[in-house]
Amino acid sequence: MLIVKIVGIAFITLFIMLLFKQSKNELNTFLVLTAGALILLIMIEPLRQVIDFVKEIADKANIDMVYIGIVLKILAIAYIASFSSALCKDANADSLATQIDLSGKIMILVLAIPILMAVLNSILQIM
Incomplete structure (x- = not known):
């Protein structure tokens, strides 16, 4: 294990x-x-298996792979930023850890914009 x-x-x-x-x-x-x-x-190989599984499910559910790719990128940014920030805190570089956290959050926000736009467009089409 x-x-x-x-x-x-x-x-x-x-x-x-x-x-x-x-x-x-x-x-x-x-x-x-x-x-x-x-x-x-x-952990790279287990992560690769999870990504393959998510892609397979998305194909079966006819979900646009663009959105799945964005969600996977967001998850990757969150995990990498969290991991890197924790390492910086362990190395007593708290200000660097804070900058990594902030940068990760901004990158996630930027990546989430197309998903937010798709949701808004769907809501506007229903109205």
Whole structure:
């Protein structure tokens, strides 16, 4: 199971960080970033499976793939921004984490505009 690998990486990283807690703080930051990158790499394949499943369901439901693509991009931006922000907070770069959060929210808003326009057009056609 993937969760066992992820928790194992996290615990190994935590153990190493505790061993070096008294020495260099820079090493702890590097360890956290490395563990985060490894966890992200492990999760690529399951994410690909989810995307394929969503596309398959959208095809069966005759949903325009443009909207599904936008929703998937929005989800990707949310997860990447959250993950990156958490890493920056762990590295004591709180202002950088805040900028990542804000940028992610703005990008999501920009991507959501075509979906909002389609919903508004549908409502106007009904009236």
